[in-house]
Amino acid sequence: MEGLHLTIFFLLTLTIVNSLTPNCDLTSQGSTLRVYHVSSPCSPFRPKTTLSWEESVLQMQADDKTRLVYLTSLVAGRTFVPVGSARQIIQSPTYIVKANIGTPAQSLLMALDTSADMALVPCAGCVGCSSSTYNPAKSISFSSVTCGADQCKQLQSSNCPVTATCSLNTTYGSSIIAANLAHDNITLATDSITGYSFGCIRQLAGGSFPPQGVLGLGRGPLSFISQSKSIYSSMFSYCLPSFKSSAFSGTLRLGQIGQPQIINYTPLLVNPKRPSLYYVNLIGIKVGATVVNVPSSALAFNPNTGGGTIVDSGTVFTRLVTEAYIAVRDEFRKRMGTAVLSSLGGFDTCYTIPIDKQVPSITFMFPGINMTLPQDNYLIHSSSGSTTCLAMSASPALNVIASMQQQNHRVVIDIPNNRLGISREICS
Ligand SMILES: *[C@@H]1O[C@H](CO)[C@@H](O)[C@H](O)[C@H]1NC(C)=O
Ligand SMILES: *[C@@H]1O[C@H](CO)[C@@H](O)[C@H](O)[C@H]1NC(C)=O
Numbered sequence: 001m002e003g004l005h006l007t008i009f010f011l012l013t014l015t016i017v018n019s020l021t022p023n024c025d026l027t028s029q030g031s032t033l034r035v036y037h038v039s040s041p042c043s044p045f046r047p048k049t050t051l052s053w054e055e056s057v058l059q060m061q062a063d064d065k066t067r068l069v070y071l072t073s074l075v076a077g078r079t080f081v082p083v084g085s086a087r088q089i090i091q092s093p094t095y096i097v098k099a100n101i102g103t104p105a106q107s108l109l110m111a112l113d114t115s116a117d118m119a120l121v122p123c124a125g126c127v128g129c130s131s132s133t134y135n136p137a138k139s140i141s142f143s144s145v146t147c148g149a150d151q152c153k154q155l156q157s158s159n160c161p162v163t164a165t166c167s168l169n170t171t172y173g174s175s176i177i178a179a180n181l182a183h184d185n186i187t188l189a190t191d192s193i194t195g196y197s198f199g200c201i202r203q204l205a206g207g208s209f210p211p212q213g214v215l216g217l218g219r220g221p222l223s224f225i226s227q228s229k230s231i232y233s234s235m236f237s238y239c240l241p242s243f244k245s246s247a248f249s250g251t252l253r254l255g256q257i258g259q260p261q262i263i264n265y266t267p268l269l270v271n272p273k274r275p276s277l278y279y280v281n282l283i284g285i286k287v288g289a290t291v292v293n294v295p296s297s298a299l300a301f302n303p304n305t306g307g308g309t310i311v312d313s314g315t316v317f318t319r320l321v322t323e324a325y326i327a328v329r330d331e332f333r334k335r336m337g338t339a340v341l342s343s344l345g346g347f348d349t350c351y352t353i354p355i356d357k358q359v360p361s362i363t364f365m366f367p368g369i370n371m372t373l374p375q376d377n378y379l380i381h382s383s384s385g386s387t388t389c390l391a392m393s394a395s396p397a398l399n400v401i402a403s404m405q406q407q408n409h410r411v412v413i414d415i416p417n418n419r420l421g422i423s424r425e426i427c428s
């Protein structure tokens, strides 16, 4: 029994775009559903021009920077994020999935986000949305949520008449959103979740919103994971393929069936202020056999400040709080000996000579798990092989274990048992 496999086509437009002949059929087969990387040749949102390696890395770093500002604002408990620079950056919604909403079904390619809860769907008549929208008037299973409903009370505090439509203001990345809370059926694979609650967007401002909406896989009450609990038991896992892979396929598996039997787990931590985020306890970082000397404040989970470590699939390159990053980087540089150093955008530890032999390993230590990264998960090589960078950088307040560092690992989110599992799995 395969369980529910969502095949992930994972592609970063490094050098491989032209040699690919993809199967872009988005129809789900049984319980198997494909998920594409947003830059995949199958994605309508892929970059129009093929970027050079340097341009791709710099673009991903820019997207990460926007996302980090957003994640940091989430953990600080602020409601609104200041709208960023005039040069509007598209926040990277790294993976997209086809979701069917309503009866008859209307299809949208929604971005998956493990650090968000409520689905946000561009609705017909929306001011500022792109052209693909969902039209509630064409769905017989649509209903709006009123101010008197419990879900509305959870979301907004303003007084509104009990029978009026529940509206809300929220942000996503640097976008500001006005939406109405609505119910309709949603189907990802074969199972339909009836009466799914989501934000039907009326107005959108700012540049970072995925064109056909966001599906939140966080752990809060309005996320897909919570609302599909009776079917998938609040459990899912994913395996992201290698950046270098030419197969571009990985899996996202919903529910208990088919999950690994033998896997190490670490406890999930809950920040009551931001219950959607998947916090874990990063207790140390090894470079080679040395546990680097990091002030415990740089790693400590602190629900008041929002500090600590989250596992996020929407950020590409791992971020460590400045003191931790500097300790890791300095030990890494020391072990590399006299090798030549250069920089690339936000990466400050790059080498322009062949370095493979002397590279030390890097291990993230969690209670119950030592995650020793394969070199592909922390070194990024230019297509010509002439430049190699340590693919991590500093963060002001929050450690983020990002998608590159998770590649070729299965990550299991088991909410009923409040734990997160990690094991090596080659899924490229
Ligand atoms: C959302 O913002 C608008 C404009 O600032 C305001 O008029 C409205 O009352 C807000 N709605 C809610 C539910 O907070
Ligand atoms: C949508 O939900 C309604 C119940 O609200 C159900 O009767 C209907 O069959 C569902 N439609 C689909 C396509 O699952």
Ligand SMILES: *[C@@H]1O[C@H](CO)[C@@H](O)[C@H](O)[C@H]1NC(C)=O
Binding pocket: 365, 367, 368, 369, 370
């Ligand atoms: C991780 O490594 C440290 C030190 O190298 C060791 O003390 C610890 O027991 C290991 N933890 C697990 C879960 O293997």
